[in-house]
Amino acid sequence: xxxxxxxxxxxxxxxxxxxxxxxxxxxxxxxxxxxxxxxxxxxxxxxxxxxxxxxxxxxxxxxxxxxxxxxxxxxxxxxxxxxxxxxxxxxxxxxxxxxxxxxxxxxxxxxxxxxx
Amino acid sequence: xxxxxxxxxxxxxxxxxxxxxxxxxxxxxxxxxxxxxxxxxxxxxxxxxxxxxxxxxxxxxxxxxxxxxxxxxxxxxxxxxxxxxxxxxxxxxxxxxxxxxxxxxxxxxx
Numbered sequence: 001x002x003x004x005x006x007x008x009x010x011x012x013x014x015x016x017x018x019x020x021x022x023x024x025x026x027x028x029x030x031x032x033x034x035x036x037x038x039x040x041x042x043x044x045x046x047x048x049x050x051x052x053x054x055x056x057x058x059x060x061x062x063x064x065x066x067x068x069x070x071x072x073x074x075x076x077x078x079x080x081x082x083x084x085x086x087x088x089x090x091x092x093x094x095x096x097x098x099x100x101x102x103x104x105x106x107x108x109x110x111x112x113x114x115x116x
Numbered sequence: 117x118x119x120x121x122x123x124x125x126x127x128x129x130x131x132x133x134x135x136x137x138x139x140x141x142x143x144x145x146x147x148x149x150x151x152x153x154x155x156x157x158x159x160x161x162x163x164x165x166x167x168x169x170x171x172x173x174x175x176x177x178x179x180x181x182x183x184x185x186x187x188x189x190x191x192x193x194x195x196x197x198x199x200x201x202x203x204x205x206x207x208x209x210x211x212x213x214x215x216x217x218x219x220x221x222x223x224x225x226x
Contacts, residue, residue: 009156032213043206043219044159051213090158097212101147101166103174104208104215108158 023091139207
């Protein structure tokens with residue numbers, strides 16, 4: 001069974017500084033990895049995903065994530081944080097497509113707070 | 117395109133009441149899901165439907181039932197609501213690696 005760990009409940013960063021939100025995963029086979037963002041009282045917005053190919057994935061709003069197979073990690077990064085990036089971020093994983101139906105499993109979320 | 121539409125957006129129930137949360141998608145996706153979101157626990161899968169005509173339990177199915185009415189619609193029913201079911205419920209659909217989420221239903225059971 002697949003699982004995701006987001007070890008930090010909250011990440012605090014000053015505007016203009018780089019940010020990292022951590023995610024590690026466990027899954028049999030090659031993973032499909034996702035990042036979603038949730039603003040207050042809103043649904044989930046897709047940021048980016050890794051399926052195969054280049055380990056550095058670029059997504060929406062200037063975010064990127066690096067897939068590291070040896071460390072089973074998929075950390076979310078942004079070179080320069082904005083106050084408007086403050087939100088709840090979820091990492092999610094599913095197993096490979098060719099092994100039958102796989103459910104999307106979420107981490108517990110990390111709240112990002114960017115201070116002016 | 118509307119994507120995934122959930123109704124209602126808000127609901128308050130008394131303990132023991134029943135209700136059905138509706139979900140419809142217009143993307144011709146095969147798979148559909150119901151998740152609940154609780155503080156500090158992320159999104160947990162309640163039930164899913166891999167394809168039309170099939171449904172399966174997820175991580176937290178107790179107290180819920182589902183119906184995959186057709187390819188577009190996947191409803192979640194609470195037969196006898198309990199305060200522990202106070203949560204935000206999200207419906208989602210997927211095809212291969214593309215997942216789309218609804219805007220959520222905020223349910224309060226008093």
